[in-house]
Amino acid sequence: MRYRREFELAGPVAEAFAYLANFDNAKEWDPGVERITRLTPPPTSLGTRFDVVFLFRGRRQRMEYEVTGFQDGQRLVLEGKGGKVRSQQDTITFIDRGDRTGVSYESVVRLTGVWRLAEPFLRPTLKRESDRALERMAEEFERHVQRPR
16 A cells, blocks of 8 residues: 655754654654654664554554664655554655755555455555644644744
């Protein structure tokens, strides 16, 4: 299953990249995420790993994500594996627009076993959950950049 969306964040690209590259922040903006545990020390870079527990259609799923692509300020690629998901690759590309950041987000999910047969039926749920998460991402990022430092 493939999901793609482009949107803008209200802040400079350096801050947007720093916020999203710190995948621990996904707990703030992804309503499906129950818990994230960083498995490698900060800062986030190539090879950084996270253990993520999330809810999908009312069931807990666990995945381990690894940063497999990292171009500071430009591109972040996370690959996840676990449970019913053979692989999930999230690619986030950042476009500098001065005081705003253009974001291109693409996710490719491959399910395992009999779940592969359910992909056509799960597509609308994946799109709805992804849309909701990215809308919250923009809201939470805006709160983040407005917080006094």
